[in-house]
Amino acid sequence: MHWPARLKLFPFLAWLPAQTGRSVRRDFLVGLGGAVLALPQSIAYALIAGLPAEYGLYAAVVPVLVACLWGSSWHLICGPTAAISVVLFTSVSPLAVPGSADYVELVLLLTFLAGLFQWLLGLLRFGSLVNFVSHSVVVGFSAGAAVVIALGQLPYLLGIDLPSQATGYDSLVHLLALLPRFNPACLAVAAISLGSSLVIRKLWPRAPALLVGIVLGSLVVWALPTLFASVPRVAAFSGSLPPFSPLSLDPATVLRLLPTAVACGMLGLVTSLSISRTLASRSQQMLNANQEVRAQGLSNMVGAWFSGYLSAGSFTRSGLNLQSGASSPLAGVFSALLVAVFALCGAGLIAHIPLPSMAASILLICWGLIDFAGIRALYRVSRSEFVVMLLTLAATLLLELQTAIYAGVLASLFFYLKRTSQPRVQQWVDGDEEILRLEGSIFFGACHFVQLRLQRSTARRVVIEGQHMNFIDYAGVTMLHQEARRLRGLGRSLCLRNAKAQIVEELLKLEGPDQCPIEFQPPL
Incomplete structure (x- = not known):
């Protein structure tokens, strides 16, 4: 096989042989920091998606390995994200009970379909299609998804038993009706985790604030078992590496999941390419967009067979990668391997985490999803783009999330055609x-x-x-x-x-x- 063909099949051969002992040590330390950041986030995102906690860790292993080795970006780190997790939950929860075996099977099948769609786009060099999802749509959707996620976590934070709802508006209505039934013990644990995370973030910005908040909340519940006996914990699981998960490609189920798979695939690509382009501009890297699209698709296609649900670029972990001085995608590889070690050896610790502490951490993540600076910039620069953002935000709160993505894209195309139709x-x-x-x-x-x-x-x-x-x-x-x-x-x-x-x-x-x-x- 000629060298160019070999590089096309195994693009990591372009940078892996050039690594030195010094660069490998630096990438290992960067990967260790990324793994520490990934642990609480991955578990939180799995709970948002209605999956058992361990599936968040599984999604941070095989998909990350494949995306780093076959991708184009030096610093992009993939994994489960909040926006995609809530789309999966709202799309699949009407079809099966969240957390059940049938539910997990549907989520993994949807992940495979979304990855197949992404891979085909990259194979056909149609990666530029993601540009039809404008920045204003992403800003509006992210803000709306943050509100929907926060509303979905408030029952855990308040200790209220509330079934999942189809839209954010429905969640708010039912939550207000059940608000008098809140559990003071759950609220106290959440306040401890939230307050400590905010203090750590203020005093030591680079410290793993979410992890510290979860640990402190867990210690309080462990130290005072009588006072906090009513506080629910994360479901326990047996430690293991990501298990093989055979997929059932039933045609009727595939057709039912296909619209959501396309929407999630587009959302994941927009997120990943936006992050990778931002990082490439800072590191002066030449980015191959179609290779990155193929890598994203391949990571989800392969990851679905190893219990990894839909992943996309993570701005926090990717930004940490760049700021910490990662010299190659090997930092992401080390991060995934270290998460796998924790999934194998540290599963017993997760069963001590109180759900209100996880909910408090997710609220902090939701706050970071809202791009206040971007919203202000849209208002100053382009009122039409600002309207698109508001329409997408409203659609995200009032409609199912995959429908909101399509609504935002259609709104963007409408304003674009209106502008170009009057040169x-x-x-x-x-x-x-x-x-x-x-x-x-x-x-x-x-x-x-x-x-x-x-x-x-x-x-x-x-x-x-x-x-x-x-x-x-x-x-x-x-x-x-x-x-x-x-x-x-x-x-x-x-x-x-x-x-x-x-x-x-x-x-x-x-x-x-x-x-x-x-x-x-x-x-x-």
Whole structure:
């Protein structure tokens, strides 16, 4: 096998042989910090997704290994995320009881389908399709998902037994009705964990604040068993490496899960590529977007067979990777291996974690999901993008989350088409010529707007300055031909000046150079 083909199949061969003893030691220490950060987050995200706690650890092992070894980014670390976890929960919980064997099987099947969709996008070099999910949609969805997640964790924080609801609005309504039944002991444990995490984050920003808060809450419950006897704990599990999970590819189930799988796959790719591009700009790395998309898909396809549910880029862990000086994706590999060691040896400790402490930690994660600076920037820079963000936020609270993603994308496309359908036109008169400088493209959406501007002209000669036209489609070609013939019938003319070669070529295809009613400057 030739070296280029080998690199395409095993891209990690491009950087792995170049590692030195010093770089490996540095990456190991960075990976250790990433594993410490991943432990509480992964468990919390699994609970958000309605899965047993151990599945959060499993999702931080095999998918992370595959994404690091086959990806393009030096610093991107994947794993379970809050937004995807809540989408999985709201999508799959109506089909099976959360935490049950059937529920786990459906989540893993959905993960495989989402990974297959991502891998096919990368294989066909369609990675740019994720750009249709605009930044405003991501900001609005993240803020809405944070609120939905927080509402879903408040029952654990308050010690209230509340069944899962389809939307954030339904959760709020039912929670307010049951609020008088709250458990003071649960609230006290949550307050201890939340307060200690905030203090640690303030005094030592690089310390694992979430882990410290969970440990302190657990110690308080352990030290005062009589006072906190009513506080529920995380369900115990036997320590093991990620087990093999055969998937049942039932056609009816696949078709039922496919829309959610596509939505989750797109959301995961947008998150991962946004993070990897941000990190690449800081580290001056050249990023291969299609390779990264393929790696994300492969990690979820393989991870699903080893009990890893849907993963995507984690900004906190990836940012820690960059700030700590990771020299290669080997830091992510070490992080995954260390999480696997904990899943094998430290499972008994997890059974001592109080659910209110986990809920308090998740509330802190939710607060970090809301991009307040990005929301303010959207309001200052683009009111239309701000409206898209608000619509996505509202849809996230009022609709099922996968529907909210589609609603946000459609809103973005609507405003984009509205903006491009009215290209900017500068107009002035020079003698017997009326000149229209068109800044945009003439496609089917803009044809009516441009035609109206041409029909308002009363000059003997109408000139379109075309140096800023990027492309023209069949509808635009037909419209310009019709307007040129209309003006010729009135003893007037239509001229296209300084147009790009491909624009002129498209216009001449309809009737040929001899029959074209449009004049060109410079002449053909």
